[in-house]
Amino acid sequence: MSPRRSDSRERMVRSAAVLLREQGTGGTSIDRVLAHSGAPRGSVYHHFPGGRTQLIDEAVRFAGDYIAGRIDTAVATDDPVGAVDAVFALWRRWLLESGFRSGCPIVAVAVEPHDDAPRLVDSAAEAFARWRAALTGLLVRHGVPQDRAARLAVLVVAALEGAVVMCRAERGIEPLDAVAEETRDLLARTLGAAPGAPSGADERHLTQEQNP
DSSP: OOOOGGGHHHHHHHHHHHHHHHHTTTTOOHHHHHHHHOOOGGGHHHHOTTHHHHHHHHHHHHHHHHHHHHHHHHHTTOOHHHHHHHHHHHHHHHHHHTTTOOOOHHHHHHTSOOTTOHHHHHHHHHHHHHHHHHHHHHHHHTTOOHHHHHHHHHHHHHHHHHHHHHHHHHTSSHHHHHHHHHHHHHHHHHHHHSTTOOTTGGGOOOOOOOOO
């Protein structure tokens, strides 16, 4: 059975997000999205009257929401170290499964100039802000002062994204594993020193999943 025409919008957004991860903004053309998604050409301006810019913007929002949802799921365990481990493990799997072709679609948009479409940069910033807010809230609940928690959240997101870029360049997983281990140790020490932290929090050790 062929996909319903009403599915074409979602397929195009998902395909655009995948292409952003692998090809960047410049490589995410309408033609490539149509080829990847199998959506009919006539659906482009029906679903996206703003054209390519609107499609990319919605792909950024979709990707940001998807990753935020995975962070929220990890955060719901109420285990800060485990939550961050889970996020690193997710990216580890994506990198290995794609042969190091897949990066972050949010970064792909954020690092390129969009003078004619500033909304794209705003959407990328909103995605980063949501991820940081989720991590900040988790650390605050475990006794880390607000200012310190916010800085740590920035560090985690920045370290993760930087490690992904390095892994793609080196075609190896070592940078991500190194950053994950150091981040885990830093959070364990910070939580162990936080007022009201559970006894032995500084000795918590969670072994990162080594296989995707």
